[in-house]
Amino acid sequence: MNRQTSHPEPAASQQSSTVQLTVRETTTAQLPPLPDPETYRTYFANPHDYMHAPQDAKAGHFQQIVLDLRTKDLFFHGEDWRVPREAQSRIPASGLFAPFHWLNVPDIIYWVIDSGIPVAERPYLTVDEGNAFAHQLAPLAQTLLDHLLPVPGTDALDWSAESASAGRDIEAACTRYQHPPKGRRPELVNMSEAVKACPEIVRPEWAHYTDARLDDTAEYLNRCGLHHHPAIAQALGFGPQTPRASLVGTRAWLYQNRRNAQTLLASQLNTPTVGDAEDTHS
Known part of the structure; x- marks a missing residue:
């Protein structure tokens, strides 16, 4: 199969x-x-x-x-x-x-x-x-x-590039200089955008990881994903060494990816093969 x-x-x-x-x-x-x-x-x-x-x-x-x-x-x-x-x-x-x-x-x-x-x-x-x-x-x-992202199967939330950028705009407004908002930061990349730009970063074993291993992977991707996969930043038009550049929403994406894989597997196990269907109608 x-x-x-x-x-x-x-x-x-x-x-x-x-x-x-x-x-x-x-x-x-x-x-x-x-x-x-x-x-x-x-x-x-x-x-x-x-x-x-x-x-x-x-x-x-x-x-x-x-x-x-x-x-x-x-x-x-x-x-x-x-x-x-x-x-x-x-x-x-x-x-x-x-x-x-x-x-x-x-x-x-x-x-x-x-x-x-x-x-x-x-x-x-x-x-x-x-x-x-x-x-x-x-x-x-x-x-x-x-724009906060739910982490499937938990009560936790994860950041998105949009929510993180809004937080930075509040941070800027709280300074003594009261900087105006800048909106979405291009150096903050949603994990879903990274996968679309560079599908090869996805590892098949992620679909079978425990929560603890997914959390470790989410941290690795958040901290090092752009540095270790410069093609992501290049595809999105900035350098991987851009200050404060980061993959965001990695934990939510990984948990959703695992859930999708489990759902797909369950549907495949419950779907008769061609041979099974012929036996049923014989």
């Missing part, structure tokens, strides 16, 4: 169903007060010992934009700079949007706003300014949400 492994459809057909994002406005009572700029300036205008600095001088970048994937809420948030970090209930550190590689999608994603007393381009935001900023970013967060 000639068994073939069918490949998943392009990433767009695998994306999560669209769920409308909500901007949850933050109240003054939910935020710590803004640090006192005069305390900060007085401290740094004189010889100082940072270990004994007043809290206002050590507040740092405590303001954030948070996207909760469980509730589909986007909101402005401020860590309480007056309380030691270990003593407060904080947004999980694992949710920080700092993607060196696109392997996991946390339940809560947050971006640090590059604001502060010494940041002339972007002083600390008031609650009204923070809420307005969250509303400004809502279309980008909606794009991120709409």
Whole structure:
């Protein structure tokens, strides 16, 4: 019997169903007060010992934009700079949007706003300014949400080039320079696009891998796929050494590829051969 492994459809057909994002406005009572700029300036205008600095001088970048994937809420948030970090209930550190590689999608994603007393381009935001900023970013967060990919057979999600690019646009907007969005990054390549451009990267044994081996393969492809298969980047019009270039959505694609292979095999096993059909009608 000639068994073939069918490949998943392009990433767009695998994306999560669209769920409308909500901007949850933050109240003054939910935020710590803004640090006192005069305390900060007085401290740094004189010889100082940072270990004994007043809290206002050590507040740092405590303001954030948070996207909760469980509730589909986007909101402005401020860590309480007056309380030691270990003593407060904080947004999980694992949710920080700092993607060196696109392997996991946390339940809560947050971006640090590059604001502060010494940041002339972007002083600390008031609650009204923070809420307005969250509303400004809502279309980008909606794009991120709409284009996350389900990982078949799990409750997990995976990045796509579209969702990752939207995350980078939010990251850029949170800098002190508030860079405008760039849209889809060409150096981020969906695994489905890579397979279409370079079908030979697909290995037949992937269809039989365990979850653990698929996860290892997804990480390898994400980190090294473009470097080890330069034909992908060449086919898509950029160099494999382009900064921050990466294959994205590798885990979702691999799990879907395995599911497709299992479905195909099951249908072939349940389909009578020509000889079986003749015996049935004899």
